[in-house]
Amino acid sequence: MTGWRPRSALPGFGLSLGVTLLWLSAIVLLPLAALALRPWELGVASAWESVTQPRVLAALRLSFGAALAAAALDVPLGLLIAWVLVRYRFPGRRLADAMVDLPFALPTAVAGVALTALYAPNGWVGEPLGASLGWRIAFTPWGVLIALVFVGLPFVVRTVEPVLRDLPAEAEEAAATLGATRAQALRRVVLPALAPALLTGFGLAFARAVGEYGSVIFIAGNLPMLTEIAPLLIVIRLEEFDYAGAAAVGLAMLVLAFGVLLAVNAAQRRLRPWARA
Known part of the structure; x- marks a missing residue:
């Protein structure tokens, strides 16, 4: 039939x-x-004008630029932490493994207050950096970047960790018997197998970072055109009862985030056959 x-x-x-x-x-x-x-x-013209204002464009650049940079930094840091937790046994390993999940459980406002107290000009880290090197972290875009790295790091660690645990050590040993160095085995055996998981962790860290609010507003300083993030700008427009303007900024964030995640998904699909091989 x-x-x-x-x-x-x-x-x-x-x-x-x-x-x-x-x-x-x-x-x-x-x-x-x-x-x-x-x-x-x-109206189309007013909606476009609402999104293309210099203040809105600056906030979108900071939110998406810092989110992409933070996710890119989270990938090698998360891989290193996952590698240590999976491949080595040392005192305090279970405690370190539990601490990885702290950004998940910690309220974002508490994380923002803690990071601000740490990196402020009179903080434990901010004061020595300012006195010795002249670096200022809090109330600058660097503070936004650090906050986003903090909240996104566990996503990479927890995504890579099970894949690394299931990766047989025999593959690295076989590469070593064939004359490969440790660096060659890492580059040609381990990283190709972990590439899809690393891209997944990158996408999750980016998705969390681009919409992060609580942990950023304290350390950012919220200076228009400099350290003001797009989610804060949406809240400001809502407080002004400009609901359509707030929705316009939200729609712009949605379209941009969807484009980035679509590109990450496409790259992940291309890498899957290589990882299986």
Whole structure:
């Protein structure tokens, strides 16, 4: 029969698909649709002008630039931490493993206050850096970067750790028997296998960082055109009852974030055959 299709081995496909689509529509698609439609109440020209104001563009550049830089820094740091936790046994290892999850459990406002106290000009780290090197961390874009690295690092560690644990040590030993150095084995055996997980961790760290609010506003100083992030600008417009303007900035953030995550997903798909090989 031309219309015959083999039955699925898993029962309840139609019901589960319907529940999934209903959940996605109610929880994800409807709020995003409302966000996409609200800015056009101002008209196309006014909505575009609301997004392209110099203050908005500066906030978007800081939010996305710092989020991308923080995620890029989290990748090697997270790989190093995951490598130490998986490949070595040392006193206090369980304590160090538990501390990795602290940014998950710590309220973002508490993290912001702690980072500000640490890197402020009179803080434990900020004062010596300012006195000896003339570096200022808090209330500058560098403070924003440090806060975003802090909140995004656990995503990379927890994404890479199980993949690294399942990676057989025999592959590195085989590379060594074939004459490869430690650096060559790392570059040609370990990193290709970890590349999809590293990209996943990068995407998760970026997604968390680009919308981070609580831990950033304390250490940033919130200076317009300098250290003001896009989520804070949305809150300011909401306090001014400019709901359409706030939705316009939110829509711009949504489009930019979706583009970055789409590129990360595409790169991850290209790397999967290489990792399996």
